[in-house]
Amino acid sequence: MRSPRELSIRARLTLFFVVSIAVVLAFTGVALVSLVHRSLVNGATNQVTEVMAEVQARLATTALPANHSLVLPMVGDVVVQVTDPAGGEVWAASSAIAGEPVLARATSDNAATTGLAAVVLRRPATATLLGELSQATVQSITTSRGPALIFGFVDGASITHSVGDLLASVGVSFPLLLVLAGALIWFGLGLALAPVESIRRRVERIAARDLSERVPVTGGDDEIARLARTVNEMLDRLESANRFQQEFVSNVSHELRSPLTTLLATVERATRLSERADWSEVAETITREGRRLDVLIDDLFWLSRNDEGQVELRHVDVDLDDLLFEEAQRIRAMSELAVDTSMVTPTRVTGDPATLKRMIRNVVDNAARYASSALTFESRYDDDDAVVRINDDGAGIDVASSARLFQRFVRSDPARARTSGGTGLGLAIVADVAARHGGSARFVAVPRGTCLELRVAREAT
Numbered sequence: 077m078r079s080p081r082e083l084s085i086r087a088r089l090t091l092f093f094v095v096s097i098a099v100v101l102a103f104t105g106v107a108l109v110s111l112v113h114r115s116l117v118n119g120a121t122n123q124v125t126e127v128m129a130e131v132q133a134r135l136a137t138t139a140l141p142a143n144h145s146l147v148l149p150m151v152g153d154v155v156v157q158v159t160d161p162a163g164g165e166v167w168a169a170s171s172a173i174a175g176e177p178v179l180a181r182a183t184s185d186n187a188a189t190t191g192l193a194a195v196v197l198r199r200p201a202t203a204t205l206l207g208e209l210s211q212a213t214v215q216s217i218t219t220s221r222g223p224a225l226i227f228g229f230v231d232g233a234s235i236t237h238s239v240g241d242l243l244a245s246v247g248v249s250f251p252l253l254l255v256l257a258g259a260l261i262w263f264g265l266g267l268a269l270a271p272v273e274s275i276r277r278r279v280e281r282i283a284a285r286d287l288s289e290r291v292p293v294t295g296g297d298d299e300i301a302r303l304a305r306t307v308n309e310m311l312d313r314l315e316s317a318n319r320f321q322q323e324f325v326s327n328v329s330h331e332l333r334s335p336l337t338t339l340l341a342t343v344e345r346a347t348r349l350s351e352r353a354d355w356s357e358v359a360e361t362i363t364r365e366g367r368r369l370d371v372l373i374d375d376l377f378w379l380s381r382n383d384e385g386q387v388e389l390r391h392v393d394v395d396l397d398d399l400l401f402e403e404a405q406r407i408r409a410m411s412e413l414a415v416d417t418s419m420v421t422p423t424r425v426t427g428d429p430a431t432l433k434r435m436i437r438n439v440v441d442n443a444a445r446y447a448s449s450a451l452t453f454e455s456r457y458d459d460d461d462a463v464v465r466i467n468d469d470g471a472g473i474d475v476a477s478s479a480r481l482f483q484r485f486v487r488s489d490p491a492r493a494r495t496s497g498g499t500g501l502g503l504a505i506v507a508d509v510a511a512r513h514g515g516s517a518r519f520v521a522v523p524r525g526t527c528l529e530l531r532v533a534r535e536a537t
Contacts, residue, residue: 394425460534
């Protein structure tokens with residue numbers, strides 16, 4: 077037998093509602109039977125009181141025979157028995173119990189309104205009769221023969237019969253009602269969940285065939301419509317991610333093929349013409365292409381870890397001006413470019429030193445790659461942001477369309493970038509680092525060359 081967790085949602089909900097309704101019906105049935113029984117008993121008790129009052133009034137004016145008991149007519153489901161004060165002789169009785177011996181005796185009871193309570197006398201001869209009588213009541217009366225006791229009883233057969241009929245009705249109708257409710261709930265849940273199952277089947281077909289397909293959205297703003305829109309939004313993201321993955325793999329393959337092809341061609345040519353090969357040139361080519369591969373793999377690894385949220389940032393004080401001075405010294409040592417740091421002012425932020433250094437180095441390397449003769453560094457505060465600008469005196473770019481340059485594997489001049497060692501990933505890393513430090517990266521218009529502006533939040537959030 078399957079556990080509830082293995083059942084479908086439809087089956088589980090149906091089971092839950094059916095069990096809930098069964099519990100409600102059970103309590104309702106018990107309450108109904110109890111209420112009806114109490115109502116019948118209260119009605120019979122009131123009737124006993126009324127009948128006893130009528131008998132008392134009758135016996136006050138009617139002479140009781142001395143040699144036998146007086147037979148009283150039946151009134152509803154009430155029977156009465158009048159005995160002498162000692163409870164040893166029956167003076168009068170209802171026709172239903174005429175000829176029966178004394179059925180009860182009286183005892184003192186301060187809690188009763190009459191001060192007396194009836195105690196039924198159990199005898200083998202009257203056991204059957206007493207089994208049908210209930211609600212015994214007693215009080216003192218005055219008759220033509222003197223003081224007497226009058227006992228009133230409810231013929232319980234009628235109450236028992238009525239309650240039995242009610243129990244039979246409840247026992248038949250409630251299970252039928254429960255079965256009908258279960259069937260309606262099962263059918264209703266099927267109708268309610270049919271659109272969800274339709275969406276599931278459609279998504280299954282889409283996942284197996286073409287991510288460009290979408291789930292049809294019904295009108296309105298109910299849960300099903302919102303689910304369909306959410307699924308379509310998810311499919312949009314999946315399609316974009318799938319397209320990005322395909323483009324990424326294609327770009328990585330293309331970027332890896334170029335240096336590998338150069339390496340293989342250089343080695344094969346040098347091996348084939350070993351006597352005439354310029355081995356210093358071969359070593360230089362292998363070193364250059366190897367460095368390109370190393371930079372590409374390092375950038376890919378960083379982006380992959382960043383996309384997976386595995387790049388953990390520290391939050392310590394970082395002096396961006398010191399990083400700029402370090403980069404200026406590095407560029408002067410490795411090239412003939414002039415670096416102007418006159419506009420670098422003390423600029424401290426809270427962030428991760430390693431990633432901020434990588435961000436600035438990527439921007440500086442990119443600027444140095446396209447500069448003609450000089451670079452200009454600038455750092456300052458702008459309200460809650462620290463601003464760094466790096467300007468080269470190269471040919472410049474179209475600022476209006478420069479946002480695309482921060483995408484992966486996008487270059488302003490692909491052929492030129494590959495020959496100079498660019499991978500098309502440096503600015504993508506710059507944009508990611510700036511964003512993770514509460515800032516941004518963008519190109520800004522300048523009179524000459526290209527200027528890239530970095531913004532970093534002064535305080536980490």
